[in-house]
Amino acid sequence: MSVLAGTEVMLARHRPVLFIEVGPAGLTQFDSGAHALLAFLARFGYIPHALERDGAKPLTLPQLDSLLAERGYVDLLFIANSAS
Numbered sequence: 001m002s003v004l005a006g007t008e009v010m011l012a013r014h015r016p017v018l019f020i021e022v023g024p025a026g027l028t029q030f031d032s033g034a035h036a037l038l039a040f041l042a043r044f045g046y047i048p049h050a051l052e053r054d055g056a057k058p059l060t061l062p063q064l065d066s067l068l069a070e071r072g073y074v075d076l077l078f079i080a081n082s083a084s
Contacts (some may be wrong), residue, residue, distance in 0.1 A: 004040060011044040015080035018046070022064070023073030034068060035061070045081040050074070 010016070018041070022034050038048060038061065048064060049056035056077050059067075067074045 004037075008044075011041075011046075011080075015044070017080075018078040019075065020078060021073055021075050022048075022068070024068060025072070034064060038064070041078050046078040047081055049077040049079055051077055 004011075020037070022037060024034055027033050027037065041048075048059045050059045050063070050067070056079070059076065064074065064076075
């Protein structure tokens, strides 16, 4: 999360697509977690998406928790909601 600390203006203004590996083990080293990361990005209208063979699919928090429990980490595409 600390890598995103100074990005508020850029995220709000430019709304880039973000590709982030989300893994609790790595995030806890920086006193953060997957839910905190999602909450931070949600402030800017970002929605996490899982990459699947047929494209990017929006991911709910329970689905993310399930994937993290199964795999230990997950690569996510964060796309800003066009309505934000």
